[in-house]
Amino acid sequence: MDKDQSTELLFDLSQPGRRAARFPAIDVPTTPVDSVFGADDLAEESPPLPELAEIDVVRHFTNLSTRNMSVDTNFYPLGSCTMKYNPKRNERLASLPQFADLHPYQPDATHQGMLRLLFDLEAMIGEISGLDAVCLQPAAGAHGELTALLVAASYFRKSGQARTKVLIPDSAHGTNPSSAHLAGFDCVQVASDQRGLVDMNDLRAKIDGDVAVFMITNPNTIGLFDHQIVEIASLIHEAGGLMYLDGANMNAILGQTRPGDFGIDLMHFNPHKTFSGPHGGGGPGAGPIAVRGMLEPFLPTPRIAERDGQWRLDFDRPDSIGRVRSFFGNTGVLVRAYCYIRTHGAEGLKSVSTNAVLNANYLLSLVKDFLPVPHGDRCMHEFVASASGLHKSRGVRTMDIAKRLLDRGYHAPTVYFPLVVPEAMMIEPTETESKETLEQFADVLREIIEEPAELLQQAPHTLGISRPDEVRAARKPVLRWQAST
C-alpha cells in the first residue's frame, strides 16, 4: 500500500517547529518555571510529541476514518456483537451540554436532572430484567460480570458460606471464566449436548455444595434459547447457588420474557449491543448489572437515593463491595440507553426483539442450503453456520470466506466462535436491516462459496491492506513507534 497521510504516523509527518497555532508574545510578567518547581521535578528534555499543522492532523484522521468499516457504511453481521444501527438522535441528545458538560464534583443539588435520569434508568432496566435492583456503574459488560460476581462472593461471605465454584457452559463467552477467576472462584466447565444446549447430565454431575454461581448465556452463543432454564435454575437453587445471566443476547428477548422470571438472580447488560451505546472502539462503555433484592446491600457505592423529589448519591452502604468505577461510570453511554428505552417504550422494545429474531431466521433460511447450520433450522437473534464441509471438500476455511466478504463490501461475521462448532461463522443481522439487505448478503455469500478456492484463500484482493500475517503479528508485535535512525 502506498504511504499517504492516513498510513504515515503523525510522528513521521512531524516537522520541527511546525504548529497549528501561534500565540502572541506574552504581555504580562512571567515567572521562570524552575522557580515554581524544584530542579528535580523538571524533565531534562521535552517529550517527543509530533509537531504538525492543523491540516496535517485533519487530513490524517479524515483519511484514516475512510478506511474504517462501520455500521454507518456497511452491513455488519458480527454475531454476538449485535451491531445494530444506533439512531443519531441518541448521539445528539447525549451530547447536549446539560449532560455532556456536567462535572462529577458538582453538588448533587446542581445536577438533579442527571441523577433523576440515572435513577429512572435503573428502574427501567430493573423492569426489563425482572430483578429488584440495578447498578449502572460498571464500565463494560465484562466489568459488570466481575462486579456481579464480587457481589455474589460478598453475599456468600456475609452468610458464612465458603462456596468456591462457578459453573460455566463450554459455549460461553471467554469473559465468563475470566471474570469468575478474577473474583476468586474456580471455574468448572459444563458440556453442551448434541442440540447445543446445556448437557443436563453433565450439569447434575457437577453440582455440589461448593457451587456459588452458574453463569449462563441465554439465548446462548449458538443462538438457541435453552428451554431447560427453569429446571437448571431450580437445580442450582436447590444446591444453594445463584443463577447468573450473561446478558449479551438480551436483544433477542426484550419484553418477551424477563430473566428474573426464568430464575436468574443476577445479570449484566451490554448497552452497546442492546441499547444503542457506541459499538466497540475500546470504550468508554457501560455494563449495568441487575440483582435480586437479597443482593442489593452488596452493590457498589454510591447508590442513587430519592427522597421528597430530591436525588442524591448515597455512600452510606456498610455491606457494599465499594467503588468499582470513578464517579458514576460512563454516564454518556447511559444517557443513550435511557433515550433508546424511552423512545421505544415497552411495545417498541418488544418489536426490537421480534424483528431481530425474524431477521435472523429469514437469513438462516436463505443461507442453510449452501452453508450448513449444524444446530437446526430455527434460531433466536443469531445463528452459527459451519464451513467444516467446505474445508474438507475444497480446503476453504471460514477465515477465507470472511476475508472475501470484505472484498464484497460486507463486514465479516464472527468467526471461530463459539468453540463448540468447527469452522464456525456466527451471523447476527439485527433488527435494523431490511429484507433487501439480507437477501443481497445471502446472494453474495452463495457466490463467494462457489468461487475458486485459491481466490478465497488469498482474499481480500480489493482492500488497501491484504491478509495480515497473524502469527507474526502475535509473536512479533510492533507496539511502539520508534524514530527511524
Place this chain on the structure above:
Amino acid sequence: MDESKLLYAESHEWVSESEGQCTIGITRFAVEQLTDIVYVELPEVGKTLSKGDPFGVIESVKAVSDLYAPVAGEIIETNTAVVDDPSILTEDPYDKGWMIKIKIVEPVDASSLLDKAAYDAKIQGDAGH
C-alpha cells in the same frame, strides 16, 4: 513415530510408550483445527502429572486451549524447539513436534485411551458435526 502404533486421548494428545517412558504430543487433526499456532507453553521438567492434568497451553490465532496429560508420571524432558517455533507442529506433529517426555510409574492402560482406528472414527464425528 508410526501413527498406527500411537495411543490417543479424546482431547487430541497422542502418546508413545517405550521402556518406562512416554512421549506426548498433539495430533495433526488438532493442529489443523487450531490453524496457525502462535504460542506453546510447556511445563518445567520435574513436575509430576496425574492423568488428565493440564500440562501446557497452546494458543492459535483462533483460540487458547489447555493440553492434557494422557498418562500419569514425572516430566523428564520438554521440547523447547516447539516453544521457540510452533510452526514445527504444523510441519511434523508426530516427530519433531513432540512436546513432553514423561517417566511413568506403571505401564499405560491402553483401554483408557483410543487406538488409531477409534481416534479416526472420533474425529470423523467431530469434523462433520
